Amino acid sequence: MRADARKNYDRLLAVANVVVTEEGADASLRDIARRADVGLGTMYRHFPTxxxxxxxxxxxxxxxxxxxxxxxxxxxxxxxxxxxxxxxxxxxxxxxxxxxxxxxxxxxxxxxxxxxxxxxxxxxxxxxxxxxxxxxxxxxxxxxxxxxxxxxxxxxxxxxxxxxxxxxxxxxxxxxxxxxxxx
Missing domain, CATH: 1.10.357.10 (Tetracycline Repressor, domain 2)
Incomplete structure (x- = not known):
């Protein structure tokens, strides 16, 4: 994985941990991407579901x-x-x-x-x-x-x-x- 892709993956996972802990398993994926400062496409490339x-x-x-x-x-x-x-x-x-x-x-x-x-x-x-x-x-x-x-x-x-x-x-x-x- 490229360094920038790894950085996005790690940031998405860290933000998802916070958001899912706060809001539960049905937390908005769009909100996770926004809070991680990445596009929704980047989110779905790393986590398709x-x-x-x-x-x-x-x-x-x-x-x-x-x-x-x-x-x-x-x-x-x-x-x-x-x-x-x-x-x-x-x-x-x-x-x-x-x-x-x-x-x-x-x-x-x-x-x-x-x-x-x-x-x-x-x-x-x-x-x-x-x-x-x-x-x-x-x-x-x-x-x-x-x-x-x-x-x-x-x-x-x-x-x-x-x-x-x-x-x-x-x-x-x-x-x-x-x-x-x-x-």
Missing amino acids: REALLEALLRTNFDELAAKAAVLESADQAGDALVAWLRDFVACADNYRGVIASMVAAIEDPESALHASCTAMKAAGARLLARAQAAGAARTDIDSTDLYALGAALAWVGDQPAFASRADHLFDIITGAILTTRP
Whole structure:
């Protein structure tokens, strides 16, 4: 990538991070381009779809979640490791209001720009869930799809102004239902 194109890409991504954090996943792409001081054509050259932009924004966070899962896989308490990762998953999704719908759809759509990132993140959670189940710390009647759905539901709760104040309480209820033992 040429230096000026890389500069535009980086600026678009930085501005998109701010705008999507402020306004949510449905933020105006035109507004992002304007605030980045580039034309809409430049925006679409780098990010041909809203999903492509969301994927670029989420990729770093999802890569960090996958790396954290790898570290947590060697934690002493498998149940605590699963809960820590799930809390980070919910927090990641909470960064960008409204992104949950795109993430849920992307898991089922291999053509989605978000599919690979979401699938890798789901797989990281699956490994932690399997480890917690093998240790007897988590229910065995849930799978990685259930875990992903529960994480998505908890992130959705945080998106809702009427429920946001209850998000931590509901997180504790859900993790209490996943785990077979609590410290």
